[in-house]
Amino acid sequence: MQKRVIITVVGKDTVGIIARICTYLSEHQINILDISQTIVQEFFDMIMIVDTARCDRAFSELADDLEKVGKEVGVDVRCQSEEIFDMMHRI
């Protein structure tokens, strides 16, 4: 069964944001299900839906790690369990 997590990335655009985040995800067996990414006036904005069913890190570690990875390239990365969106937007 999938364990979906929503990753939101916001910040100033620079080279290698997606690469850094995807590298981390692949290192920890996290599968990307969907990516939506735009750049508006030099601002990078990405939402990823990933499956963490086989991930070797606990949720809070994953969230902390990705926040750190984001900081290294100057963007704000946050993880949220998909359930909150399901609850609010699906009956």
Place this chain on the structure above:
Amino acid sequence: MISKYEVLQTNHMIEDDNLDVRTITLGINLLPCVVDDLDRLCVNVYRRITGLAGNLVKVGEEIEKKYRIPIVNKRISVTPIALVGASACHAPEDFVRLAETLDRAAAETGVNFIGGYSAIVSKDMTRADELLIRSIPQALARTERVCSSVNVGSTKTGLNMDAVRLMGEIIRETAIATADRDSLGCAKLVVFCNAPDDNPFMAGAFHGVTEGDAVINVGVSGPGVVKDALVKARGAGFEELCETIKKTAFQITRVGQLVAKEASARLGIPFGIIDLSLAPTPAVGDSVAEILEEIGLESVGAPGTTAALALLNDQVKKGGIMAGSSIGGLSGAFIPVSEDQGMIDAAERGALTIEKLEAMTCVCSVGLDMIAVPGTTSAATLAGILADEAAIGMINQKTTAVRLIPVIGKDVGDIAVFGGLLGRAPIMPVNTWSCEAFISRKGRIPAPVHSFKN
């Protein structure tokens, strides 16, 4: 699959509109602690609370992280202490020791408030009830986190006017005992009619005797989200207005349901109810008054306020009920003055009076809440206000509550500052015509005719 728009909408509500879960409240039955020796009772109470609630704050923080939704308060409610201490406490001072025990247990578990320093005296008072009530001023002066409530009436029993009169005196004594802190003790003292057993919101939370050994109740909030949604419905008809409130209340309550179930599973404690309330905070944009103004009032307090609030309260319930598996507590819109920037502004500009607030309480979830009045207000006048509000609850078969703060040394034109979520309040004028002769009558006001339903 979840769309980008849905992710952005949810995160916008959390970041810009102050969407949060207001409280996870752990209700604890303290009756198994009862012994007739006060020292042993205090030890039992402390152990039971710290044993059951040891992980509450930690679990709350883990859930916050998982969903990135703030859970503002983690709290505890306990069995009314008048029952717990009945055989061990023989003087008000004995009950104060129990209050201090509750305070220490709350500090140890890291919760900011513990509710249940309470007596349920809807019909009459036991000796223990009276001792507890008389201990309230010292209990609230000597503790930091303890909240107290007294239920003085119900639709089924009528109003216990001896308790109402006594509570007028107790509110004054509490104000005097905490005069150095703008009479802060009164902000932690609620007088109820028809108090629910499962209310997770402070200061009126207690774990009623109809409850099990332990229960998780969750209070949701989100006035900022409703306000923001209504901006988009400006000028629309009532149908669209109501639809917008219902949809938003549904979404807010679903978050509460998610958090409640997760907290219940992680703590291994059954889930009780969601209290689907719009609970304001002093933060800008987190105001019920602003919703009413967005609906079309120049200022809350203007003619039309009661109707707008009735509409709001009802739509919040209609939207929220479908979102939660079990709804209870107070459920509706809260209108505390000091905790809502829009209410504070309206009171300061003279648009909002206590009489208008009283009318508003006929159609909203609770009652006269966090209202600062002159420090010179007499015990009889305070009791008169309590009786009026309790009568509204009794006749309308709804919960009403009063949290009045007669701020010692301050008068109309001054501001009382309580700090944190309790906010600040302009002192509001009180009708000074006397009700002394009415309040000094002994006995109770009988239950209304429509309570005889059997």
